[in-house]
Amino acid sequence: MTRSFGDSVALAGVDLTIPAGSLTVVVGPSGCGKSTILRMIAGLDAPDGGTLRIGDHDVTERAAGERDVAMVFQDYALFPHMTVEGNISFGLRLQARHDRRSGPNRDQIRARVHEVSTLLALDDLLDRRPAQLSGGQRQRVALARAIVRRPSLLLLDEPLSALDPQLRASARAEITRLHRELGTTLVLVTHDQHEALTMATHLVVMERGAVAQSGSPAELYRHPASEFVAAFLGTPAMNLHDRDDIRIGWRPADGQLDLRQSERADGDWFVDGVVESCEFTGDGQHVRCTGPNGTFLLVQREGEHWLTPGDAAHVRVPTDRLHRFGSDGQRLP
């Protein structure tokens, strides 16, 4: 699928399959085309080239209202003058008015609203207006409004970005629980790699309008297909060193202090440096070092021999934890 806006290429050629029933997270840096993809799926924008299929149907030409897709926007877009109940039931009431014969009747609407408000713990808030709700509650109303129509596909554009950090963790859990209980295919867009790794059953990393890699979070984390994916996923970021024509990467938690500096077995990577700074993280520390191969970061856990600034750091990285990338940035076998 392709899409350009004048000279600006939003989607350079996206080839993407979203597994039915998955919680697919599309992640990538700002401007890589995430929101554009979501808008294409929702039918709010049309591709310049390519096709979009949902199940067995080609829906490329189908209007947004005929796709059985619901979208929750970044700012939730609730109606400020309506109560929570009014917001949740809005779509169903519209449907009832348009289609008096097969649309839902008043009792059915009430039952459906009750069902989702219980699912999202909104029962006590049904009479409030959006201005009287917290950020997390507003988000739950937006989710309730989207799922009350029982769409086969639910799209969420940066659903957690309006929440403060404390609320984000519980909202993440809320969305994954909702996904499990509904069994609906859910596509979520974020620029936060931590959110992506923790929530996704299927992860799609985008780079400049194309899919850099897709698969399970563990697969992408352990076997990144390119230096871009390797550097984008995981905090603290992967260490990268140039050696001859290739780059060697290792995750800061995969390095082990080589105290005895003995038996330097073939295949393992050894990197030496001097400790510049140590940062306490509660369950461990982040140690920044400089050495002949450049700077690197080591994550130390509680109970290990902890380094302090000025110490010499001899680090061993087991061969199965090394990543090699060619000059084109692609993973080498």
Ligand SMILES: Nc1ncnc2c1ncn2[C@@H]1O[C@H](COP(=O)(O)OP(=O)(O)OP(=O)(O)O)[C@@H](O)[C@H]1O
């Ligand atoms: N309506 C538009 N007119 C012009 N350019 C657009 C339009 N919509 C998107 N673009 C451009 O297309 C590219 C992709 O935009 P998109 O919003 O999909 O990125 P994104 O990955 O969602 O970014 P962000 O994380 O910042 O929201 C960007 O370079 C953007 O400037």
